Amino acid sequence: MRDKFRGKDFLALMDFTKEEVAYLLDVAADLKKKWTMREPHEYLRGKAYAMIFEKKSTRTRNSFHAAAARLGAQSFYLRPDELQVSRGEPIKDTARILDRYFDGLYIRTFGHEIVEEFAYYMKNPVINALTALAHPCQGLADLLTIKEKKGDFKGIKICYAGDIYNVCHSLMIGASMFGMDMYIATPKGYGADPKVVEVAKKHAELSGAKIVFTEDFDACLKDADVVYGNTWHSMGENELQKEQRIKDFGPYQINMDAMRKAKKDAIFMHCLPGFRGEDMTDEVIESTQSVVWDQGENRMHTVAAVMVATAI
Ligand code: CP
Ligand code: NVA
Numbered sequence: 001m002r003d004k005f006r007g008k009d010f011l012a013l014m015d016f017t018k019e020e021v022a023y024l025l026d027v028a029a030d031l032k033k034k035w036t037m038r039e040p041h042e043y044l045r046g047k048a049y050a051m052i053f054e055k056k057s058t059r060t061r062n063s064f065h066a067a068a069a070r071l072g073a074q075s076f077y078l079r080p081d082e083l084q085v086s087r088g089e090p091i092k093d094t095a096r097i098l099d100r101y102f103d104g105l106y107i108r109t110f111g112h113e114i115v116e117e118f119a120y121y122m123k124n125p126v127i128n129a130l131t132a133l134a135h136p137c138q139g140l141a142d143l144l145t146i147k148e149k150k151g152d153f154k155g156i157k158i159c160y161a162g163d164i165y166n167v168c169h170s171l172m173i174g175a176s177m178f179g180m181d182m183y184i185a186t187p188k189g190y191g192a193d194p195k196v197v198e199v200a201k202k203h204a205e206l207s208g209a210k211i212v213f214t215e216d217f218d219a220c221l222k223d224a225d226v227v228y229g230n231t232w233h234s235m236g237e238n239e240l241q242k243e244q245r246i247k248d249f250g251p252y253q254i255n256m257d258a259m260r261k262a263k264k265d266a267i268f269m270h271c272l273p274g275f276r277g278e279d280m281t282d283e284v285i286e287s288t289q290s291v292v293w294d295q296g297e298n299r300m301h302t303v304a305a306v307m308v309a310t311a312i
Contacts (some may be wrong), residue, residue, distance in 0.1 A: 111133075255284060
C-alpha cells in the first residue's frame, strides 16, 4: 500500500478508496502509539515541507508543524502576502519553484481548483489543509476518533449540525465509505456540493450507509452515536452571510437538550473552532460526552500518517 501513496497528493477523501483510507488510519494509529510510548519515529529526517495558509488556523497549521518536528522533518510557513503570488506571479510558476526546494506542500486556501493546480505542477505531494470543497485531514482525524471511541464504524449513526461545507463533505465521504449513517440537519435553502453527494451516494450503495439531509433535527438526533457540530459561518464567503446564517441555523444548536435526544452514550464531536452560544453551548463542549480534545489531538497523528505515506 505504501507504494500506492508514494508521491501522491492528498486533496480529498473522495480521491481514495476505502482500503486506502483504512490504511492511513492504521498508519495514524501506529504513529500515535509510538508517540504515546515515546518511541522514536523520525521517518522523515532531513525532509523539508512548505506551508501556505490563506485562511486562519490553530489546529491544522500547528498540528502539521508538530507532526513534522516529531517525524524529524522541518516545516516552513510561507506567508501568502510575502510570496510573489500576491503580486500576480502565477500559481503554476510558484508551484514549480517550490517543488524544487521542498519535499511537499501543505496548503489552506479558498477554491479547490487552487490546490489542484499546485498538485498538477508539483511532483512532490500536495496536502489539502482545507478548501471550500474538502477538509480531508479533518475527515481522517474524525474517522480515527470515531473508531477509537466507538470501537468500529458498523452501525454508527452520526447527527451532523453546522455549515454544510468542507468538514461536512469530508465526513460524508468517510461515513459513506465505512458504512456509517449520517443525518445532516439542513435548514431550508442549504445543501451539500452535488459532486460530493454523488460520490457519497455511490459509496453508500456499497457500504449500506444512509446519507440523509433533513430539516428535522430531532430525526437527526434520534439514536445518534455521534453528535457532530461545526460553525454556521465558515471562513470566507459564508462568513459574509453571518447574520442570516445565525438566523437560519439557530434551531439547530447543539445544547444539552439536543444531546439528551441522542443515545445516552453519544459523543460530542466538533472540528473546532466552535462558537459557544451559537452552534453549541459551553455545557456541551465541557461535558463528559465531549471528545473534542482527543479529536483535536488526532489531527496531529493523522496528518503525520499522510506525510509518512505520501513522502517520496
Ligand atoms: N479544525 C480546524 O481545521 O481548525 P483550524 O481552523 O484551527 O485549523
Ligand atoms: N467549516 C469551517 C471549518 C474550520 C476548520 C470553515 O471552513 O471555516
